[in-house]
Amino acid sequence: MKTILELTLNGRPRQDLVADNLLLLDYLREVAGLTGTKRGCDGGECGACTVLVDDRPRLACSTLAVQVAGKRVETVEGLVRGGRMSRLQQAFHEKLGTQCGFCTPGMIMAAEALLRRNPDPGRDEIKAALAGNLCRCTGYVKIVEAVEAAGGATEAAE
């Protein structure tokens, strides 16, 4: 059974014919070609597939594509403005918040959701907001510093 899925993906309206059982993660990677969103544990345990749905973080591995019909979906690719990285992405780059990079898109999208609700979060708020995202390089200190920098708690790295 297939359905026409209408949504706004990274600011652009789209229509795709998708199977009812297609996961949002597979839709993003295989149909839309947006491979920034990562398949990590594939079971809702690691946060690598975190995207934004109407500004709230959502695990693309535990969501059907048809569940986001009519909604605004954003992936890490959508943060780029005019070919330049966003302030948050730039902060991950400059504060060395990325090691192997696999958890980074999920970390950035979870942090982006936090910053949209709270533009200047404290360290504890950042840790709480990223509590569902695992980094197997264990680079958490630099990740939290990157979000802090992007939030304006320290001088922005732009």
Add this chain to the structure above:
Amino acid sequence: MTLMPPFRCLRPATAAEAARLLADHPGAVPLAGGTDLLVNLRRGLGTPPALVDLGAIAGFAAIAEEGEGLRLGAGLTLADLAENPAIRARHPALANAALAVAGPTHRASATLGGNLCQDTRCVFYNQSEWWREGNNWCLKYRGSNCHVVPKNDRCYATYHGDVAPVLMVLGAEAEIVGPQGMRRQPVAGLFRESGADHLTLAPGDVLTAILLPPQAGWVAGYAKLRVRESVDFPLAGIACAVQRDGDRLAGLRMAITGTNSAPLAVVADLAGADWDDAAAQVLVAAIRKTANVLKTTSVGPKYRRRVLLAAARRLADDLWRQAAP
């Protein structure tokens, strides 16, 4: 590329339509936030012919005053439940239990109704299909042997929901819409002690709301034991509500999760007693009698039993102090 089983996804606009669709499609299951169901389907645990997505039902996530109590729509996300000012002020134990579930991203989509109706879990069940096949399946799904209790009388998978025990000690009721219309029943009545069939909802029943009565004079809390402070299911969870009359207990309600195939009320007749070591021993003995902690998680049952009793005692002590006049 997808390894999901084939199914149709139906999107009703009302609860009554959802109930009708569930009744008309044998084997169909309701879908809420998806954080439990979709993960299980992806692991090869179930092949429903249809999912009925409750996410498009109008008003399914509403919070409303009803009489002196609150009516919480079953579609409320756990994040909304944890952050809502009315719930935080009137039922902080419920807000805290919601906040203790999984991680922040799960809570942004997981719902109140979905958390209550989540599947039971077991270290022999929540595994990949290859793992389970190599282990000759299990009694809960596709097999005939229970690897936890070899007498195979039933499945002993454990219920790990954090919210249900709190609703039980708050005296909450569940509102259910089924093919015969709407009914209300105590939250405890949603569950039975059978790991492979732990929900009493009939095919076609949709959990639509939770009704919370006012809590005058009661102080409630929830203690969750887990390995990490995020993401993990409870190794054991204890909800307790205490009503104090000077130096005596006017009432005590307790319910536990993460120990049995259903969240269970702990029955200890302590009304009118002083809260002292002797009373605590009565409570601990009642918990020991109720809990049936088995080898269903990767953390051993001996440890879980011990921390369950210790944490329950500590929670009751804390609430006793908080309830001081």
